[in-house]
Amino acid sequence: MPAQHTRDGGTPRRHQTAARSARPTGHDVADAAGVSQATVSLVLGGKWEGRVSPRTAEAVRAAARTLGYRPNLAARTLRLGRTRTALLVVPALTGEFFAAVHQGAVEVATSHDFGIVLYPSPEGIEKTPDPFASARTALDGVIASSMAPDALATLRGEGLPLVMLDSDEGDCDATVNVDIADGMRQVAAHLLALGHRDVAHLAADVDSWTFTARAEALAHALRAGGGAVVRTERAALSVAGGLDAATRVLAPGSARTPTAVVCDDDLLAAGALKAARRLGLRVPEEVSVTGFDDLTLATAVEPELTTVALPAQRVGAAGMEALLAVVEGRPPRPVRLPVRLLERGSTGPRP
Amino acid sequence: MPAQHTRDGGTPRRHQTAARSARPTGHDVADAAGVSQATVSLVLGGKWEGRVSPRTAEAVRAAARTLGYRPNLAARTLRLGRTRTALLVVPALTGEFFAAVHQGAVEVATSHDFGIVLYPSPEGIEKTPDPFASARTALDGVIASSMAPDALATLRGEGLPLVMLDSDEGDCDATVNVDIADGMRQVAAHLLALGHRDVAHLAADVDSWTFTARAEALAHALRAGGGAVVRTERAALSVAGGLDAATRVLAPGSARTPTAVVCDDDLLAAGALKAARRLGLRVPEEVSVTGFDDLTLATAVEPELTTVALPAQRVGAAGMEALLAVVEGRPPRPVRLPVRLLERGSTGPRP
DNA sequence: CCGTCATAGTTTTACGTATAACGCGCTCGC
DNA sequence: GCGAGCGCGTTATACGTAAAACTATGACGG
Numbered sequence: 206m207p208a209q210h211t212r213d214g215g216t217p218r219r220h221q222t223a224a225r226s227a228r229p230t231g232h233d234v235a236d237a238a239g240v241s242q243a244t245v246s247l248v249l250g251g252k253w254e255g256r257v258s259p260r261t262a263e264a265v266r267a268a269a270r271t272l273g274y275r276p277n278l279a280a281r282t283l284r285l286g287r288t289r290t291a292l293l294v295v296p297a298l299t300g301e302f303f304a305a306v307h308q309g310a311v312e313v314a315t316s317h318d319f320g321i322v323l324y325p326s327p328e329g330i331e332k333t334p335d336p337f338a339s340a341r342t343a344l345d346g347v348i349a350s351s352m353a354p355d356a357l358a359t360l361r362g363e364g365l366p367l368v369m370l371d372s373d374e375g376d377c378d379a380t381v382n383v384d385i386a387d388g389m390r391q392v393a394a395h396l397l398a399l400g401h402r403d404v405a406h407l408a409a410d411v412d413s414w415t416f417t418a419r420a421e422a423l424a425h426a427l428r429a430g431g432g433a434v435v436r437t438e439r440a441a442l443s444v445a446g447g448l449d450a451a452t453r454v455l456a457p458g459s460a461r462t463p464t465a466v467v468c469d470d471d472l473l474a475a476g477a478l479k480a481a482r483r484l485g486l487r488v489p490e491e492v493s494v495t496g497f498d499d500l501t502l503a504t505a506v507e508p509e510l511t512t513v514a515l516p517a518q519r520v521g522a523a524g525m526e527a528l529l530a531v532v533e534g535r536p537p538r539p540v541r542l543p544v545r546l547l548e549r550g551s552t553g554p555r556p
Numbered sequence: 557m558p559a560q561h562t563r564d565g566g567t568p569r570r571h572q573t574a575a576r577s578a579r580p581t582g583h584d585v586a587d588a589a590g591v592s593q594a595t596v597s598l599v600l601g602g603k604w605e606g607r608v609s610p611r612t613a614e615a616v617r618a619a620a621r622t623l624g625y626r627p628n629l630a631a632r633t634l635r636l637g638r639t640r641t642a643l644l645v646v647p648a649l650t651g652e653f654f655a656a657v658h659q660g661a662v663e664v665a666t667s668h669d670f671g672i673v674l675y676p677s678p679e680g681i682e683k684t685p686d687p688f689a690s691a692r693t694a695l696d697g698v699i700a701s702s703m704a705p706d707a708l709a710t711l712r713g714e715g716l717p718l719v720m721l722d723s724d725e726g727d728c729d730a731t732v733n734v735d736i737a738d739g740m741r742q743v744a745a746h747l748l749a750l751g752h753r754d755v756a757h758l759a760a761d762v763d764s765w766t767f768t769a770r771a772e773a774l775a776h777a778l779r780a781g782g783g784a785v786v787r788t789e790r791a792a793l794s795v796a797g798g799l800d801a802a803t804r805v806l807a808p809g810s811a812r813t814p815t816a817v818v819c820d821d822d823l824l825a826a827g828a829l830k831a832a833r834r835l836g837l838r839v840p841e842e843v844s845v846t847g848f849d850d851l852t853l854a855t856a857v858e859p860e861l862t863t864v865a866l867p868a869q870r871v872g873a874a875g876m877e878a879l880l881a882v883v884e885g886r887p888p889r890p891v892r893l894p895v896r897l898l899e900r901g902s903t904g905p906r907p
Numbered sequence: 908c909c910g911t912c913a914t915a916g917t918t919t920t921a922c923g924t925a926t927a928a929c930g931c932g933c934t935c936g937c
Numbered sequence: 938g939c940g941a942g943c944g945c946g947t948t949a950t951a952c953g954t955a956a957a958a959c960t961a962t963g964a965c966g967g
Contacts (some may be wrong), residue, residue, distance in 0.1 A: 228714070230923055241947050246925055258945065273713070279694055280923035281631035283952045288630075290692045299655045299852075304648070307676065320692045325658065341641045341671045342693040343630055360622075363579070374801050444856045475856035482858055501650075505826040505853050507794045507833060581953055592917050597955055609915065631953035634922045 207466060229272040238268035245269070249276070277365075282343055290320045291528055292340050296350035297325060301500055302517045303350070308368070309521025310348060317529055319345075322443035336360070346532055348524045351413060366531040368524050373414045379527035379537035381520055384544055385415055386422035388513040389467075391546040392495050393426035395511070396465050400555035405436045405454045405463035407447060407473045419469055419497070435461050440473050447476020455484050455492065464492060464555045471503045474510050478551065489553030499547060508550030516542050580623040585726065589619035596620070602626070608880045627837060633694055641877055643673045643691050644872075645700035648676060651852055653868045654701070657721070660872025661699060668880055670696075685709070697883055698876045702764060717882040719875050724765045730878035730888035732871055735895055736766055737773035740818075741865040742775035742897040743846050746862070747816050751906035752844060756787045756805045756814035770820055770848070788813050791824050798827020806835050806843065815843060815906045822847035822854045827863050840904030859901030869891050876877060 216497030231249075235242040240261060247253045248265040257265075268274075282288050289438040293310055295303040307323065314321045324339045333386045336347065336356060346366035357376070360367055367377040371385070398405060404427055409416045424434045442451035450473070452465060468474040480489055486492050488508055496503055496512035503510040564825045582600075586593040591612060599616040608616075619625075633639050646654040658674065665672045675690045683864065687707060697717035708727070711718055718728040722736070725862045731743055747755060755778055776783045791801035801824070802817060819825040825847030829839055837843050839859055847854055847863035854861040874891045881888035 231925095232923080242924080243926075243947065243949095244945090246923095247946090250925070252926095255943095256945065275688065277634070277694075277923050279630045280952090281925080282630035283628070283634055283922090283954090284924045284926085286952075288692065297655070299652050301650050304650045304676075319691065322692055323676070325655075325674070335953080337626070337673065341629065341639065341673055343628075395753070444852065461663065472856070474850070479856075479858060501795065501823070502853050502856050505829060505830075506857055580957095583953080593954080594917065594919090595915090597953095598916090601955070603956095606913090607915065612915080624951080628953050631922090632955080634924090634952090635954045635956085637922075 218519045227234060228277075229274045230277065231274070234265065234272055234274045237272060238265045239451055240265060240364040243467075249274075250304055263387065286343075288343045288345055289318055290322060290340075290342055290344055291348055292324050292336055292344050292523075293321050293527065294324045294352060298352055302498060302515065305517030306350075306521035306524070309518035309523075310525040311318075311521075311524035313522045315529070319525070319529070320343060321525070337363075344529045347422060348521075348528055368528045369538075370520055370524050371415050378531045379539065381523045381527060381540045381542070382514050383520060383542050388497070388515075388544040389419055389422035389544065390426040391544070392467055392513065393423060393430060393432065394494070394553065395546060395548065396467070396493065397430040397432055399465075399493065399552060401465040402432045402555070403435045403461055403463045403465075404432055405438065405466045406434050407440050407450050407454070407466060407468040407477060408437055409442045409469040410439045410446070411442055411474065414448045416469055423467055433464050435466075440476070441467075442470060442472060444476045444479070444517050446473050447473030448479050449476070451477035451480035452484070455486060457484075465552070466492065466494045468494065468496050471498050471500040471510055471512055474512070474551070475502055475506050478508075478510075487549055491556050492556075493552040497528070501554075503547075503549070511549045512547055514545050514547055516544065520556060576735045577779065579623045579628075581628065582625070584624055585616065585620045585625050588623060589616045591616060597685055600625075614868075629693075638693075639671075639694045639696055640669055640695045641673060641691075641693055642699055643675050643695050643697055643874075644672050645675045645687060645698060645703060647702055653849060655800075656868030657701070657872035657875070660869035660874075662710045664824065664871075664873045664876035664880070668876075670880070671899060672876070684740060688714075697879045699879055717879060719882065719888075721871055721875050722766050725768075730890065732874045732891045732893070734866050734893050736769050739848070739866075739897065740770055740773035740897040741777040742895070743818055744774060744781060744783070746899065747818070747844065747846070748778070748781040748783055750816075750844065750903060752816040753783045753906075754786045754812055754814045754816075755783055756789065756817045757785050758791050758801050758805070758817060758819040758822040758828060759788055760793045760824065761797070762793055764774065767820055772893040774818055781895070786814050791820075791827070793821060793823060795823050795827045795830070798824030799830050800827070801837070802828035802831035805904060806823075806831055806837060808835075816846045816903070817843065819845065819847050822849050822851040822861055823861055825863070825902070826853055826857050826860070829857055829859075839856065839902055842907050844903040844906075846903060858877045862900045862903040863898055865896045865898055867895070 217453065231245045233243045235245045244257055245265055248257055248262045249269060253262050291314065308498060311321050322340050324336050344365060347360055348368045349368065351372060352371040361376060368379045369377045370381050371383050406423060407418060408420055427433055436454055438450040438454050440446040445469060454466060466477050468477055474494050477494045481492055483486050488494055498512040499512045499514035503512050519542055527537040582593045582596045593607055596616055599613045602621060602740060604613050617628055642665065644658060662672050669795045670731055673691050675687050695716060698711055699719045699721065701721040702723060712727060718730065719730045720728045721732050722734050756770060757774055759771055789801040789805050789806055791797040805814065806816060817828050819828055825845050828845045832839050832843055839845055847861040850863045850865035854863050870893055877889040
């Protein structure tokens with residue numbers, strides 16, 4: 206006999222004085238229920254039917270309950286190699302948009318016995334290029350809205366399923382898109398209907414596919430309706446950035462002054478509102494302003510922003526569903542979610 | 557010989573056809589470097605000095621590098637029983653405050669080889685009373701800003717180090733507080749200096765210690781300076797909630813109309829601004845409004861909010877430092893961080 | 908020439924779980 | 938009456954890592 210186990214039926218098994226109140230293991234439950242650890246695993250794993258009698262199964266469950274047993278995740282992971290855990294990569298924790306995305310993903314995940322851990326990356330994804338270290342556990346898949354090239358390469362090298370949210374990245378297993386283009390089309394149609402022809406675009410100074418798409422869709426839709434983007438101004442993605450850029454756009458002396466300012470984001474639109482007020486322009490009587498994303502801020506400012514609401518929660522849910530499909534070997538189909546224009550007080554007829 | 561290992565020096569060790577591109581283990585590195593797995597662990601663990609020759613150590617490191625070896629976290633956790641991972645419990649993901657708290661905590665954590673995983677709980681902490689399941693890994697400690705009683709009991713039962721942020725919870729190992737009372741004192745002093753005496757308080761309708769503390773501190777400070785809270789109105793913690801409550805407070809016909817409205821949060825203050833405008837009251841000429849927390853929103857509205865800025869990032873950093881102290885057995889000392897009043901456009905002299 | 912000690916490793920074990928492989932006592936069909 | 942099958946378990950093993958215990962080789966002092 207090469208090595209007798211310390212654990213031989215009933216005798217205390219910890220070397221220490223038990224002062225640390227160590228968590229009970231499957232062996233403890235087995236001892237308490239008078240069965241073997243294997244049986245405990247079978248019962249608690251739910252695959253005991255036909256292998257363990259109902260009476261014994263109930264005894265095991267009772268023992269587990271009274272001991273407050275919870276399986277050791279590390280051991281389970283080591284054994285299975287899978288964790289039923291997905292990483293959700295979000296560009297920053299600040300945004301309300303991703304808070305809703307997260308919530309949607311969590312709801313789908315929990316209903317499929319999956320877990321979600323967040324990887325919020327301050328200042329883009331550049332700073333911490335190792336999502337794995339951040340996750341603190343093995344992963345079964347990744348859902349990401351944007352990702353630095355090297356981080357993406359690491360992921361692909363690991364062979365992890367990857368779902369991209371609102372991105373044009375081709376090298377992934379599934380995509381979930383929001384119909385940004387249609388949102389801008391709705392904005393354009395709304396402004397054209399109000400008589401506007403000359404529109405300025407406050408473009409977020411962020412190198413991301415979604416903003417490129419916004420610019421293109423806006424220009425296209427306006428032209429198709431007889432209008433035009435007469436000026437594009439890049440702005441830092443903040444209220445102050447919007448204020449600066451809008452001030453440049455709306456300042457008198459410009460050759461062809463726009464009657465409407467379309468912003469890539471509500472933050473910029475809030476800044477535009479401030480700029481208009483400082484320049485003595487009334488909104489929406491003298492100039493119309495539109496936002497994007499429908500943040501809390503959109504109804505906090507006066508007038509309230511006409512903006513485009515994105516189905517953030519559904520984005521998260523669809524992302525998680527797609528990941529589940531990939532993990533389970535089903536073919537995920539690409540998703541494109543609709544958006545909705547909310548007409549509020551910041552837009553009106555052309556002066 | 558009871559059981560010969562599958563792994564006997566050089567022979568392929570996977571049962572599968574290696575198509576899965578499994579991650580290399582410490583044994584693979586050992587084979588590549590011509591040493592044993594124990595040596596690999598020693599070298600990569602950094603405690604090889606005096607036990608392994610520099611030449612061998614370098615060979616091991618080189619092999620690990622070329623194979624792209626990264627230790628299996630689950631195995632390490634199982635072995636060590638510790639994870640160098642802390643759970644940060646935040647009430648919701650939406651708030652900018654906790655985004656900054658998180659960032660501060662992460663910075664301190666990473667510099668001490670610790671990790672942080674988030675536990676964002678939608679709708680208070682009630683919904684998912686099991687932080688452990690959410691963490692998806694074993695934990696070495698918890699930092700929490702608020703916590704449902706049963707979740708807290710679970711935590712304590714586990715014997716996990718617990719640091720509370722901005723709470724009066726006594727049953728924890730360390731606390732980090734923000735000097736909310738001083739913030740309200742500064743607000744009161746500011747308003748008193750502007751001549752205000754009759755002040756309304758828009759109280760957040762949230763059952764949390766921090767808001768109770770705000771109310772008490774405000775009343776106290778005002779009374780000490782010859783003023784008074786002539787009216788307290790509870791409001792849902794949102795712009796709409798602030799709008800409702802402020803409308804009730806500012807509507808004409810009240811016996812003793814306040815000349816200033818102090819709000820528990822910038823969201824409420826933004827609502828108060830809207831209420832004033834709808835009632836035809838100019839801010840700050842006819843009524844002053846103050847906020848709390850200095851959200852992005854505070855400078856997006858017009859006029860910009862006079863508000864109290866909290867050192868969110870330092871809260872997170874201090875929380876993580878306290879947790880490290882507890883984990884390492886050092887006595888953590890309680891922290892109380894200062895706040896700062898930002899005087900902006902929403903407050904002015906009493907009419 | 909032998910015991911001691913340092914160097915440079917290796918062998919072995921344990922962590923807690925899931926599961927494949929293996930009993931063992933009964934009951935049946937024939 | 939006896940092998941086959943079934944119901945109900947148990948035993949043994951592997952996952953990858955860290956670290957305690959051990960081994961082998963040489964140097965050196967007395």
